[in-house]
Amino acid sequence: MSTTTAGAMNAPSQASARRKTVGLSLLFVAMLAFPLLPQTGIPFFVNLGGQANVDVLSTTISYALLAMGLNIVVGFAGLLDLGYAAFFAIGAYLYGVLTAFQVMPHWSGFWEPFAYLGLVHKISMGGAEVVHFTLSFWLAIPLSALCAALFGVLFGFPTLRLQGDYLAIVTLGFGEIVPIVFLNATPITNGAAGLNGIQAPRLFGYNFGVNSVPYYYVAIALIVAMIFISIRLRDSRIGRAWMAIREDEIGASAMGVNLVNFKLLAFATGAAIAGVAGTFYIAKLQTATPDMFNFNVSAMILVMVVLGGMGSVWGAVAGAVLLSVLQFWFLQDLTSWIHTFGEMTGFTYLTKLDLVQSIDLIFGVILVVMMLFRREGLIPAVRRSPNLNFDAQHAVVQRGGFVGKEKLGRYTAEPGNALEIKDVTVRFGGLVALNKVNITVPSGSVVAVIGPNGSGKSTLFNVISGLVQAESGSIKYHGAEILGLAPHKVLEKGIARTFQNIRVFPNLTVLENVLIGQHARLRTGPFGAILRLPGTRAEETRAVEWAKDIISMFGNRLAPRVAQTVSGLSYANRRRVEIARALASRPKILLLDEPTAGMNPNETLELAEQIRDLKSLGLTIVLIEHKLDVVTRLADNVIVLDHGEKIAEGPADEVRRNEEVLRAYLGRAAGEAAHAA
Amino acid sequence: MSGLSLFVQQSINGLTLGAMYALLALGFTMVYGIMELINFAHFSVFMVGTFVALYTFEAFGIFGQSTILHGLPLIGVLLAAFIVTMVVCGGIGMSIERFFLRRLRAVKGPASMITTIGISYILSNSVLLFIGGQGFNFPNPIPPVRFHFGQAVMQVEQPLIWVVSAVLMLGLTYFVQATKLGKAMRATAQDPEAARMMGVDVDRVILTSFFLGSALAGAAAVIFGLYYEYTNFYIGFDAGLRAFTAAVLGGIGNVPGAMLGGLLIGIIETMTSQFISTNWAEVVIFSILVIVLVFRPAGLLGRVAPNKS
Incomplete structure (x- = not known):
């Protein structure tokens, strides 16, 4: 029965995939054929083909490249970059300076090897022999990608620690500085007048010159490559890590994502694409001035991404195409029609109207309208979740723990203590959140931490997982110090956690969430993700299988919902996803922060049995829990915290009778009042 | 001129x-303090x-720098320009929020x-389309009085600008520190949720801060016009x-902090233009922005940090 449902679910998706392939192929062929179309001489849209239109299409594709690059930064990784044009400028000027007749040092023997490689030519100017740089366009493409990526890292490194809004303003600052530097570095860039006579590309001796058609085919090759790269990155470990950062930075780092590296990678990838676009754009235009790269360009690219849908690859392309068609064809044609109409009817006001000038106004309107009414864009990145049938919706309370817990494998519990916390003190300003706390967690045991609200339980978890810095003390994991490690390092060691207020990635599917849990255990890098060699493919397949295994352990609760986005799940199911995600990282120690909060008694019982399953497999568990029956049922040892201090420790029954504990829970005043009476 | x-x-x-x-900075800081939004x-x-002020002056028959007023008419016209511009800008700010x-x-x-x-x-771009993209001569009815300190010159507008700014900033400080709405504003900045539960009308507080911030931007606009005697559609950036x-x-x-920062940036800008080069003033200022954000994100006087958890 399960095979038929799976088949039924797959059939339409296969058909739609086939339709998509056919559609894209047709579009591709149409684009290839575009320059061959005849010019009819009829205005607007029918007048296809021809140099001017082919050139406009190439420009459109340059913008689409930029939009896709920005989409990686803003859409995938959620880093709002308002100075993206800076990288466009860097790519453009790299090629411009190295091919225009601007920087021409005196000829010397030093240049001979470069001349041999064809990178420079000796020319005579005013009697003197000087160097003319003639960097090949084909070499400039990877070089400008590299150079822009380098600047991306350079700009990104100091700024990526900043929170979203600040990042936006700093990138805006960089976006302003870069064109100003090009404007002021007159000896190299020729200042406001700009670079002229930038060399046209050559291919096998054929000079592109001012013929639009060869540029157009280069543009198509570039866009196809970038779409391919974008999609490959999106559907890989890399893309998942970016989206995890976008959805919840703290959750991402706690699940093993190195925030700095992955943010820099997004920044550098976006910058590299802009660099390539810059080189192409300038080779086509053969001139470059600083004002071609000001804030308006950054804003226009952002409008394209917002219009298409942040995080959506095809959306970015569509946004770029729509806005380019609007400004290069539609508004111009409309203006000329209105002028003609004005001349015919005698309304002089109409003959002066220039709608092309209003393009920035239209950009503004698009931004506002999209944000107010359709934030996901025209082609949303988030797929619609498939509907659930009645069986799938109807969850059955499980008895006896996990379904097929053996899938998880046995955790060979190393002997000794899994965790030794010694004299850990955490202070927030004047408040002492933890005061010289000592806790020992033997390998393979379940330790419960209880205490009134504000007693420091969650701070304890935060300091273990590296989210909060301790003032003093030591935390040893199987004898190795882990205090001071970054959260992703702690997870790599084998300590995974869940959060009291659930930090799942709401706009990603259940499967994607659990896959991100494996981030630290997978090796795929950016190049592996793009090339997707057999090794990478096998790793990804294994990862998906393992994720599905873990999801299926929760039975009917999660298994039918693999493809659903987590934002649509119930509270209890989101908790289960978070636990599944933590288990996917193959932890040795699992920190569960109030796992049964918000669950009804049946669900609580179900989860308690599952936790016991985990223990029986050899997993060490530290549990923060308010429900004392759960604590009694599971815990080998109970730690009681109050006002940041450990006030009691021992087996559950013993702790229950402890006077300190009673006072902590019932309150000192209540105790004293009872005493006085 | 000598170095001194x-x-x-x-x-x-x-x-x-x-x-x-x-x-101008006060408007940013108030909105950010309350909503964590860069506006x-x-x-x-x-x-x-600046355009509202320009049209207000022209409504009084003052065009360019040719009409010079003295005494009460001058004070009246200036007062009118400030009030009209501040109210209109405050209204625009409120509409944007609302x-x-x-x-x-x-x-x-x-x-x-x-958004x-x-x-x-x-x-x-509405100004560009409906008013025009060229530079506009901004009317200035203040007599061209100059004071000399050695070789340095001070125009009468300059102390006037200082006085107006000081009065407005003192007024704002009084409002934020001493009035009930000001207290509500500070409470909302700390924790909007808690403020709402304590009976603070958070919507009204936010609307007020948009009005005040934008009204101060209006005052800054009049000052900009009087000082530069010029405006166009992209001076705002x-x-x-x-x-x-x-x-x-x-x-x-x-x-x-916004007041201190404003004065510092003003001085840094003029000094850089004088002693390094006008071309690099912008680069210096943005570099300061980046350096402060990276090394001391709380700024000189410390951020009134909204508690984000």
Whole structure:
């Protein structure tokens, strides 16, 4: 029965995939054929083909490249970059300076090897022999990608620690500085007048010159490559890590994502694409001035991404195409029609109207309208979740723990203590959140931490997982110090956690969430993700299988919902996803922060049995829990915290009778009042 | 001019520019303090303010620099220009909050900020389309009185600008520190949720802060016009970015910080232009922005940090 449902679910998706392939192929062929179309001489849209239109299409594709690059930064990784044009400028000027007749040092023997490689030519100017740089366009493409990526890292490194809004303003600052530097570095860039006579590309001796058609085919090759790269990155470990950062930075780092590296990678990838676009754009235009790269360009690219849908690859392309068609064809044609109409009817006001000038106004309107009414864009990145049938919706309370817990494998519990916390003190300003706390967690045991609200339980978890810095003390994991490690390092060691207020990635599917849990255990890098060699493919397949295994352990609760986005799940199911995600990282120690909060008694019982399953497999568990029956049922040892201090420790029954504990829970005043009476 | 005279001269100019940036920075800082939102629309509200002031002067029959007034008529016209511009700008700011940003307040992520960028574009390009893209001569009815300190010159506008800015900033400080609505404002900045539960009308507080911030931008706009005797549709971007830097430098969300930051940025700008090069003034200012954000994100006087957890 399960095979038929799976088949039924797959059939339409296969058909739609086939339709998509056919559609894209047709579009591709149409684009290839575009320059061959005849010019009819009829205005607007029918007048296809021809140099001017082919050139406009190439420009459109340059913008689409930029939009896709920005989409990686803003859409995938959620880093709002308002100075993206800076990288466009860097790519453009790299090629411009190295091919225009601007920087021409005196000829010397030093240049001979470069001349041999064809990178420079000796020319005579005013009697003197000087160097003319003639960097090949084909070499400039990877070089400008590299150079822009380098600047991306350079700009990104100091700024990526900043929170979203600040990042936006700093990138805006960089976006302003870069064109100003090009404007002021007159000896190299020729200042406001700009670079002229930038060399046209050559291919096998054929000079592109001012013929639009060869540029157009280069543009198509570039866009196809970038779409391919974008999609490959999106559907890989890399893309998942970016989206995890976008959805919840703290959750991402706690699940093993190195925030700095992955943010820099997004920044550098976006910058590299802009660099390539810059080189192409300038080779086509053969001139470059600083004002071609000001804030308006950054804003226009952002409008394209917002219009298409942040995080959506095809959306970015569509946004770029729509806005380019609007400004290069539609508004111009409309203006000329209105002028003609004005001349015919005698309304002089109409003959002066220039709608092309209003393009920035239209950009503004698009931004506002999209944000107010359709934030996901025209082609949303988030797929619609498939509907659930009645069986799938109807969850059955499980008895006896996990379904097929053996899938998880046995955790060979190393002997000794899994965790030794010694004299850990955490202070927030004047408040002492933890005061010289000592806790020992033997390998393979379940330790419960209880205490009134504000007693420091969650701070304890935060300091273990590296989210909060301790003032003093030591935390040893199987004898190795882990205090001071970054959260992703702690997870790599084998300590995974869940959060009291659930930090799942709401706009990603259940499967994607659990896959991100494996981030630290997978090796795929950016190049592996793009090339997707057999090794990478096998790793990804294994990862998906393992994720599905873990999801299926929760039975009917999660298994039918693999493809659903987590934002649509119930509270209890989101908790289960978070636990599944933590288990996917193959932890040795699992920190569960109030796992049964918000669950009804049946669900609580179900989860308690599952936790016991985990223990029986050899997993060490530290549990923060308010429900004392759960604590009694599971815990080998109970730690009681109050006002940041450990006030009691021992087996559950013993702790229950402890006077300190009673006072902590019932309150000192209540105790004293009872005493006085 | 001797080095010292140049220094005195640029200090006078820098304080004047700084007073204007401070007024503009207050709008950023108040909105950020309460909503954690960088309000890009503030740039354009300021720019629109210069045009409101320009038309107000022209309504009084003052065109260019040819009509010079003295005594009470001068005070009356200036007062009218300030009040009209501040009210109109305050109204625009309130409308932006009421009709656009309020709908997005519950939305996580950059939606609000992107909306303010959009509004900024709409405002500045509406001016471009319907008023024009050329530079406009800004009327100035103040007599061209000059004071001399050695070789340095101070125009009568400059102390006037200082006095107006000081009065407005003192007024704002009084409002925030001593009135009930000001207290509600500070409470909302600390924790909107808790403030709401304590009976603070958070909607009203936010609306008020938009009104005040935008009204101060209006005052800054009149000052800009009187000082430069010039305006166009894109002045908002440069001045706005400098003012934002000032807010960050002083500690965003911090009202005295914005004032201090404004003055510092004004002086840094004039000194850089004088002693390094006008071309690099912008680079220096943005570098300060980046350096402050990276090494001391709380700014000089410390941020009134909204508790984000």
